[in-house]
Amino acid sequence: MAKLKFPRLQQLILLSVVVLLAFVPLFGDLFYLRLFTRIMIYAMVALSLDIILGYGGMVSFGHAAFFGLGAYTVGILARFGVASAFLAWPAAILVSVLLAAVIGAVSLRTGGVYFIMITLAFAQMLYYFFFSLDVYGGSDGMPMVARNTFAGLIDINRHTTFYYLVFGIMVLILFVALRLMQSRFGMVIQGIRDNERRMRSLGFATYRYKLVCFIISAAVAGLAGALIANQTLYVSPSFLHWTRSGDILIMVILGGMGSLVGPMLGALCLLLTEEVLSGYTEHWMIVLGPLLIVVVLFARHGIYGLLAGTKQSG
Amino acid sequence: MMVSTQIDLSIVRGEIHAVIGPNGAGKTTLLAQLAGELKPDAGLIEFMGQDISLLPVHKRSRLGIARSYQITSIFPGFSAVDNVALAVQAGNGHSFRFWRDARGYSAVREAAWKVLQRVGLEQRAQVRAGHLSHGEQRQLEIAMALATRPKLLLLDEPMAGMGAEESERMIATLRGLKGENTVLLVEHDMDAVFTLADRVTVLVYGRVIATGSVDQIRSDAAVRKAYLGDEGSALNYA
Numbered sequence: 001m002a003k004l005k006f007p008r009l010q011q012l013i014l015l016s017v018v019v020l021l022a023f024v025p026l027f028g029d030l031f032y033l034r035l036f037t038r039i040m041i042y043a044m045v046a047l048s049l050d051i052i053l054g055y056g057g058m059v060s061f062g063h064a065a066f067f068g069l070g071a072y073t074v075g076i077l078a079r080f081g082v083a084s085a086f087l088a089w090p091a092a093i094l095v096s097v098l099l100a101a102v103i104g105a106v107s108l109r110t111g112g113v114y115f116i117m118i119t120l121a122f123a124q125m126l127y128y129f130f131f132s133l134d135v136y137g138g139s140d141g142m143p144m145v146a147r148n149t150f151a152g153l154i155d156i157n158r159h160t161t162f163y164y165l166v167f168g169i170m171v172l173i174l175f176v177a178l179r180l181m182q183s184r185f186g187m188v189i190q191g192i193r194d195n196e197r198r199m200r201s202l203g204f205a206t207y208r209y210k211l212v213c214f215i216i217s218a219a220v221a222g223l224a225g226a227l228i229a230n231q232t233l234y235v236s237p238s239f240l241h242w243t244r245s246g247d248i249l250i251m252v253i254l255g256g257m258g259s260l261v262g263p264m265l266g267a268l269c270l271l272l273t274e275e276v277l278s279g280y281t282e283h284w285m286i287v288l289g290p291l292l293i294v295v296v297l298f299a300r301h302g303i304y305g306l307l308a309g310t311k312q313s314g
Numbered sequence: 315m316m317v318s319t320q321i322d323l324s325i326v327r328g329e330i331h332a333v334i335g336p337n338g339a340g341k342t343t344l345l346a347q348l349a350g351e352l353k354p355d356a357g358l359i360e361f362m363g364q365d366i367s368l369l370p371v372h373k374r375s376r377l378g379i380a381r382s383y384q385i386t387s388i389f390p391g392f393s394a395v396d397n398v399a400l401a402v403q404a405g406n407g408h409s410f411r412f413w414r415d416a417r418g419y420s421a422v423r424e425a426a427w428k429v430l431q432r433v434g435l436e437q438r439a440q441v442r443a444g445h446l447s448h449g450e451q452r453q454l455e456i457a458m459a460l461a462t463r464p465k466l467l468l469l470d471e472p473m474a475g476m477g478a479e480e481s482e483r484m485i486a487t488l489r490g491l492k493g494e495n496t497v498l499l500v501e502h503d504m505d506a507v508f509t510l511a512d513r514v515t516v517l518v519y520g521r522v523i524a525t526g527s528v529d530q531i532r533s534d535a536a537v538r539k540a541y542l543g544d545e546g547s548a549l550n551y552a
Contacts, residue, residue, distance in 0.1 A: 184403055184411040184419070191389055191400050198387045201349060202462055203375035203404040212410065 010308045014261055017268075021167060025160045034231075037163050039271045040170045041227045046251040046263035047177060048220035053249075054257030055181055056213045057193030058108070061116045062123030063248050065103070066096040066218040068240030069126065070225020075235035076136055078144050085148035085156075089226045096222025097215055099126075104214035108207060120242060127240040141236025148230055156230065166227055170264075173220060177260050180216070189213050254295055256302025265303050321357075321522055323515060325466065330488070330497040332507045335517035341500040342384060344517070345468045348498070349381045350374045362465070375404070378465030382455045384474050384500075390444030394435055394454055397443050398426040401461035426461060433457045433487050449480030456487060466496050473503045485509060508532075 024036045045067050052058040070092035077088045107118040131139050147156045156162040180186050191199045192206050199206050229235050238244065247270065255266020270288070277284035299306050321344060325331045333341050346352040348359060350371040359367045366374055389397050396417075402425045403409055403416070417423065430436045433453040438446060443454060452472060459467055472488065473481045485506050491497055492510070501507050507514065508528050515525040516537050524534045531537055 179415075180412050182415050182417070183413055184409040184416045186412075187396070187400055187403065187416045188409045190391070194389045194391055195387060197351075198383075198389070198458075199400075200371040201351075201375055201381055202401050202458065203372050204409070205372050209409070 010261070013304075013307055017261075017265070018171060025163050030159060033159050033163055035271075035275060037159075037166050037231055038228075039268050040166050041224050041231060042248075042251065042271060043264035043267040044170055044173055044224040044227070045221050045248050046255065046267040047174065047260055048217045048224065049248050050252050050257055050260055050263040051177060051180075051217040051220070052214055053252055054259065054263070055186065055193060056189045056210060056217075058210065058214065059116050060107075060119040060214075060217075061242070061245050061249065062103070062119035062121075063217075063221060064240050064242070064244035065119075065123035065126045066100060066221035067225040067228070067244070067248075068130070068237070069096050069099055070222035071229040071235045071239050072130060072136070072225075073222070074148065074226045074229040075142055075144055078148070079136070079142070083146070083149045085150055085226075085230075088148050089223060092226035093219050093222045096218045096225070100215045100218030101211070104211045104218075108210050108214065120245070123240060123245055124242055127237055127242070130240060131237045137236065139237060141234055141238070144229060144233045144235065147233065148226075162230065166231075169223070169227070173223075174260060174264070177220075181260065185209070185212075250292060254292060254302055256299075256304035259301070259304050259308075262302050262304030265307075269303060321517070321520065323522065323525070325496060325498055326513070327496050328493055329512040330492055330499055330510050332499045332501060332511035332514045333517055334501065334504075334507055334514060338519070339517040340520040341517055342470055343520075345381060345470050345498070345500060348466075348468055349379060375462060375464075378463075379468065380459040380462045380464035380466070381468035382459045382470055382472060384470040386448075386451045386455050388443045388451060388454055388458065390442065392443055393440050394443050394446065394450075394457075395423070395426050395430060395439040397454055398429050398457050398461045399423060401458040402426050402429070405462050429457045429461045432460065432490065434483065449476055449483065452476060452480070452484060453487065456484075460491075460495075464495070466498065467491070469497060469499045469501075471501055472499070473501060473506055481506065 021036065021040065025033055045063070048066075049060065049063045052060055073092040073095045074088045077091060082088055103119065103122045107115055107122070110118060130136070136142050147162065150156065154161050154165070156165055181190070188199070188204055188209050192204070192210060196206050225239065228239065251266035251270050252263040253266070254270060255264065256262030273288055273291075274284055277287055295302060321340075333344065335341055343352065347354050350366070350369055350373075354367060357367070358365060361374070361377060361379065364377070366377065369377070389400065392400070399416070399422050402422045403419075406419075406422055427436065427439065430439055433456055435450060435453050435457060438450060443451065446454060452474070456469070456472060459469070469488075473484055476484060481503065488497070488499070488506075488510050492512075499507070499511065511528055513525065514528055514531040516523050516531060516534075524531060524537050526534070
C-alpha cells in the first residue's frame with residue numbers, strides 16, 4: 001500500500017481530532033453524544049462538497065439536494081417496511097448517484113455563475129417537490145419509527161453504537177477520499193480546477209472526469225443523508241433547502257477548501273458555534289457572519305490553513 | 315470575423331515549419347484551428363490522411379497534435395515534474411483510476427523525468443511550477459506538450475517575453491527536436507526562425523503569401539514588401 005503524503009503538523013491535527021472524537025462516548029453524556037454524532041455526519045457532507053468545490057473547482061450551491069434525497073430514501077423505504085440498513089443505505093447512495101448523474105450532466109455543460117445557479121435551481125426544485133409531497137409528510141416532514149436494522153449484528157438504537165458506527169464510516173470516508181485525491185483521477189480533477197483548457201489540450205475529456213467527480217461527491221452526501229435520517233428519526237424538506245446548501249458551503253470555506261480535513265473542522269466549528277451561541281440568542285448568525293468575513297479576508301485557507309500553517313494546493 | 319481567409323498549408327513530417335507574419339496575420343488563430351479550440355467555418359483540416367475538421371480538442375490531442383501557448387499555461391500549484399507527469403498520464407490509458415497513488419506509476423514518472431531532462435529542467439523538477447522563472451515556465455510549457463508524445467507539435471511563440479540568454483536555451487531545446495518531431499512554429503524572433511526552420515510560411519491578413527526555404531523567403535520580394543512594409547531591414551538583420 002502506498003503511504004499517504006502528509007506534513008507532520010497536519011498529521012498531528014488529524015490524529016488528535018480523531019482520537020478526541022473516539023473518546024466522546026466515554027463521558028456518557030447523551031447530549032454531547034448526539035451533538036457530536038450530528039457534527040460527524042455534517043463533517044461527511046462538508047467533505048463531500050470539498051471534493052467537487054475544493055478539488056474540482058465546481059461551486060455547487062445545491063449540495064443539500066443529495067443529502068436530503070439520501071434522508072428521504074431511507075425515510076420512505078422505512079414507511080414501506082424496509083428497515084434493513086443493508087438495503088436502505090445503498091439505496092440512498094444509489095438514488096443520490098442517479099440524481100447527480102442527471103443534474104451533473106446538465107449543469108456541467110455550464111461553468112462559473114451559471115453552474116452555481118443551475119445547481120441551486122435543481123436543489124430548489126427538489127425541495128418544493130418534497131414540500132408538496134403530502135403522502136410523505138409534505139411541508140411537515142415525516143417521522144421514522146425506529147433506526148435501521150443490521151440483521152441483528154448491531155443495534156444502532158443504542159446511541160453509543162450509532163455514534164461509533166458514524167465515527168467509523170467518517171474515518172473510512174476520509175481515508176478513501178485522501179487516497180482518491182492523490183490517485184490519477186484526483187490529479188486530473190485538480191488539473192481541471194487549475195487549468196481546464198490545458199487539460200483538454202493535453203487530451204483529457206474533462207467533462208467526463210468532472211461528471212464522475214460530481215457523482216462521487218453526491219454518493220457521499222447521500223450516505224450522510226441516510227445517517228442523518230437515522231440520527232433525527234425525522235425527515236423533512238428542510239434538509240434540502242437552499243440555506244442548508246449554504247451552511248455546507250460555509251463549513252467548507254470556513255474550514256479551508258481543498259484539504260478534506262479542513263471542511264470537517266469547519267463543520268465542527270460551525271455547529272459548535274451554533275450550539276453555544278443559540279443558547280444566548282436566536283440571531284447567532286450575527287456573530288458568525290463577521291467571523292466568516294474575517295476568515296475569508298485573512299485566512300484564505302481557512303481554519304485548517306491557520307492550524308497547519310501550510311498553503312494548500314488550492 | 316474572418317481571420318484565416320485562405321490558408322493552404324502542408325506540413326512535412328520531421329520538419330520544423332515556421333509561420334511568420336505581422337501582428338494580426340492570424341497565426342495564433344491558425345494554431346487554435348489546428349488544435350481544435352476554434353472551429354473553422356469552412357475548409358478542411360487533414361491529419362495523416364484523416365479529416366479532423368470537426369474533432370474536439372482532446373480527441374485531436376489523442377491523435378497526436380499537441381500545442382503550447384503564447385501565454386504560459388501550466389498548473390502553478392503542482393511541481394514541475396507533476397505538471398509533466400499529468401501530460402504523460404494523458405497518453406497512458408484512461409485516468410479513471412481512483413486508488414493507487416498517481417506518483418506511484420513508475421513508467422509515468424520515468425517518462426516525465428526524461429522529458430524534463432530534454433528541456434533541461436531536471437534540477438528544478440520538485441519546484442512548484444508557479445515558483446519557476448519565466449524562462450523555466452516556458453521550457454515547462456514545451457515539456458508538457460512533448461510529454462504527450464505528439465506527432466505534430468504546435469508551438470505558439472515559445473520565446474515570448476524571454477531575455478537573450480533564455481532565448482538561447484529555448485533555441486537549443488527546439489534544435490534538439492529537429493528530425494525527431496514535426497513542429498509548426500509560430501515565432502516573432504527572426505533569429506530563432508531562420509536558425510531553426512526547414513521551411514517558412516509567411517502569413518499576411520489570413521493569407522499565405524509565400525512558402526519556401528529560409529533562403530527563398532529571405533529573397534522573396536513580395537514577402538519583403540508585404541510583411542515588412544519597408545526595405546526588409548529585419549530580414550536582412552537576420
